[in-house]
Amino acid sequence: MKFATLVRRNLFRNKLRSFLMIVLMGAIFFLIAALIQILNAFDNFDTGGAGDRLVVQSAFSLATMLPYAHEQKLRQVPGVVDVSKSQWLGGYYKERRNTFAILTLDPNKVPTMFPEMNVEPQQIADFVRDRQGALVGQDLMERFHWKIGDRITLHREIFPFDPELTIRAVIHNSVLASVVYLHQEYFNEALKWNRVGTFWVKVRDRNEMPAISQQIDAMFKNSEDPTETFTEKEFNRQFMNMMGNVKLLFGTISLCSIFMIVLLAAITMSMAARERVTEVAVLKAIGFGRGLILGLMLSEFVITTLAGWAAGIGFAAFLFRAVDMAKLTMGFLPRLHLAGSTAALCAAAAVFVGLVAGGLPSMKSANLHVVDGLRKVV
Amino acid sequence: MAIPLKYNTGNLAARRASMLLTILGIGVINAVMLSMLALWHGVKTTTVASGSPKDLIVLRESAQTEMSSWVTREAYEIIRTIPGITRDASARPLVSPELVILFKLPRRDSGKGSNVMVRGLTEVGLELRAPKLVEGRPFRPGSSEVIVAKRIRDRFASTSVGDTFHFGATDYRVVGVFDAAGTAFDSEIWADETFLAQSRKRTAYSSVLVRPADAAASKTIVDAIGNDNRLKLLVKTERKYYEEQTTGLFGIIILVGLVTFFMVIAAVLGTMNTMFSAIAGRTRELGTMRALGFKRRAIVMSVVIESALVSLLGGVAGVLLALPVNAISTGTTNFRTFSEIAFNFRVDGAVALTGIVIAVVAGVAGGLLPALSAARMPITKALREV
Numbered sequence: 001m002k003f004a005t006l007v008r009r010n011l012f013r014n015k016l017r018s019f020l021m022i023v024l025m026g027a028i029f030f031l032i033a034a035l036i037q038i039l040n041a042f043d044n045f046d047t048g049g050a051g052d053r054l055v056v057q058s059a060f061s062l063a064t065m066l067p068y069a070h071e072q073k074l075r076q077v078p079g080v081v082d083v084s085k086s087q088w089l090g091g092y093y094k095e096r097r098n099t100f101a102i103l104t105l106d107p108n109k110v111p112t113m114f115p116e117m118n119v120e121p122q123q124i125a126d127f128v129r130d131r132q133g134a135l136v137g138q139d140l141m142e143r144f145h146w147k148i149g150d151r152i153t154l155h156r157e158i159f160p161f162d163p164e165l166t167i168r169a170v171i172h173n174s175v176l177a178s179v180v181y182l183h184q185e186y187f188n189e190a191l192k193w194n195r196v197g198t199f200w201v202k203v204r205d206r207n208e209m210p211a212i213s214q215q216i217d218a219m220f221k222n223s224e225d226p227t228e229t230f231t232e233k234e235f236n237r238q239f240m241n242m243m244g245n246v247k248l249l250f251g252t253i254s255l256c257s258i259f260m261i262v263l264l265a266a267i268t269m270s271m272a273a274r275e276r277v278t279e280v281a282v283l284k285a286i287g288f289g290r291g292l293i294l295g296l297m298l299s300e301f302v303i304t305t306l307a308g309w310a311a312g313i314g315f316a317a318f319l320f321r322a323v324d325m326a327k328l329t330m331g332f333l334p335r336l337h338l339a340g341s342t343a344a345l346c347a348a349a350a351v352f353v354g355l356v357a358g359g360l361p362s363m364k365s366a367n368l369h370v371v372d373g374l375r376k377v378v
Numbered sequence: 379m380a381i382p383l384k385y386n387t388g389n390l391a392a393r394r395a396s397m398l399l400t401i402l403g404i405g406v407i408n409a410v411m412l413s414m415l416a417l418w419h420g421v422k423t424t425t426v427a428s429g430s431p432k433d434l435i436v437l438r439e440s441a442q443t444e445m446s447s448w449v450t451r452e453a454y455e456i457i458r459t460i461p462g463i464t465r466d467a468s469a470r471p472l473v474s475p476e477l478v479i480l481f482k483l484p485r486r487d488s489g490k491g492s493n494v495m496v497r498g499l500t501e502v503g504l505e506l507r508a509p510k511l512v513e514g515r516p517f518r519p520g521s522s523e524v525i526v527a528k529r530i531r532d533r534f535a536s537t538s539v540g541d542t543f544h545f546g547a548t549d550y551r552v553v554g555v556f557d558a559a560g561t562a563f564d565s566e567i568w569a570d571e572t573f574l575a576q577s578r579k580r581t582a583y584s585s586v587l588v589r590p591a592d593a594a595a596s597k598t599i600v601d602a603i604g605n606d607n608r609l610k611l612l613v614k615t616e617r618k619y620y621e622e623q624t625t626g627l628f629g630i631i632i633l634v635g636l637v638t639f640f641m642v643i644a645a646v647l648g649t650m651n652t653m654f655s656a657i658a659g660r661t662r663e664l665g666t667m668r669a670l671g672f673k674r675r676a677i678v679m680s681v682v683i684e685s686a687l688v689s690l691l692g693g694v695a696g697v698l699l700a701l702p703v704n705a706i707s708t709g710t711t712n713f714r715t716f717s718e719i720a721f722n723f724r725v726d727g728a729v730a731l732t733g734i735v736i737a738v739v740a741g742v743a744g745g746l747l748p749a750l751s752a753a754r755m756p757i758t759k760a761l762r763e764v
Contacts, residue, residue, distance in 0.1 A: 061480035242711035
């Protein structure tokens, strides 16, 4: 480690250049980390339930609703513990930019079907009792300064129905923090359709889920309203798939960004190598070997790229902790956090950039002839 | 006196290797940024350009989309009688009642189901919409025949001419393929309205499209429908309707904004770094020029111009690198309608120009700091530098 000083001195030789390089790489690594985390968050969207729920929707399309009559038949399927209807309404509060998720459910099913909502028992009772009651996520309560007992009117998005609600209960779940639930029956009375978008089915044993979903779909196959049953995870994932080939897009952006910083780092590094040709020649003259020079220079470059990585990833870790993306985007983006695997992946990319971009200039320096180097005027 | 431009071009030529790397680097940044703009442009064109600025679309009062709207047959009969509507050769008013239904159909590549909008049209509707058939023939009225947009045919299984696809209890036969020139209709399947309504048990229409005779007539029609309390309907130009649909694409807006922002930062920092290195290599030269009597201002200008020049070349390289994305045709979902829209990345003149302008602005911004530091250097110190 006796060469540490030499490497350190060289790193700080042109402070501005190193600084710019580090900021540039920091920005790119931040972007890549953010893209990976967004992708992961969508991929692993999970409300923290027990994973024992199936979602039954129409086989025709998401926009087709299923008749209420299906519920009784679902209950009779062996292995089914409980069923709740649920309908996506969409809509906003006061202004269009306050758009968040608005859904219906069967209120008395909250404790058994959706225990992960963590609602106080007394509040659940209040919510069940009030036909126009609302069950509201904690972030929305905070954002709009709502209190239990407040009356709110939500604006329609899909159906000709503007829910007029009284807040009765609060959801304590970070994934469901920007959601409003209201009574399915309140919605149904307004439209009198006796149809609903989805049935949520709780099963006794998770291992029976594939068999039960097959049984459900087979049961309705020849009816007027055939169904398609998903596990909750698959159901959530279909929205991700609907966005298109996001994985490919994000991957391409990330790879192009890496390629770009390789190019820009290569310029800087060859510049750094060029201005110390004489120095290297002197080092070689006093007996530094080719491998040693190569190692010294490469470690200098890799340290620079790793510093960029540390800046970007550090900023990402800080920002994701300090700013709750879910709160900021009202649930459109989930709350992001920095996974260790993402940080490690970016670190590997940083080392790669350092080695590839610094490889040629370092090799040139290492192979320098002493005489040529000393003769050269920079 | 300004330093001649030839000095800058000479410099670029002298430091060929690093300049090429810079240009390529900025080119890649610019290409990524352009692809993002192209993505947004493609999606936007697909939606916004779909609507005709003249034709009027009639929806239920509070409906945001055709999917969530319905117009009764009685209302349609009333709308037909409003004066000021263009008539066709057989004196029928050009009023097209349309039924829109989502079909979940399997994709060609993955076999996974995706939502496609199926539009039921009457004879007048076909006349008004006038699809440009590239293969086959129009569907016959009252039959299970459909025509399919080219992009849908490319993306969904069993949708080529002669194929039959199954939905619900009905088989639909594909008899034609149409090209809607990159609009939202390129993501649709068109069927006979009567047949579609029967097979899907619908009694009401989703929307009604009206072609007014002229601008004055258009206003009369809007007023006539808007003021009729029986109808409870909403009229807007089709263009406006499609403009409003873009709010269902917020995911793309966020992504495009995020990536573009970081690419601009990268471009500024990248040019800054190269320009610092570029001047560091010729401190003495710049000192000499100062000694010869060139003003500080001239030095600043010269460095900024050189930086802008590099960025311009980088910008052009970016356009060239980004051109191939033009060929990419892909799909996403409009979360307002939950239907899939197919679109092309579009790098056209406007996008290319935007990209080049952003690159040059980033270049000027990135060149400014190095330029100032170059100009501020004391002559004596600069001349002493090796």
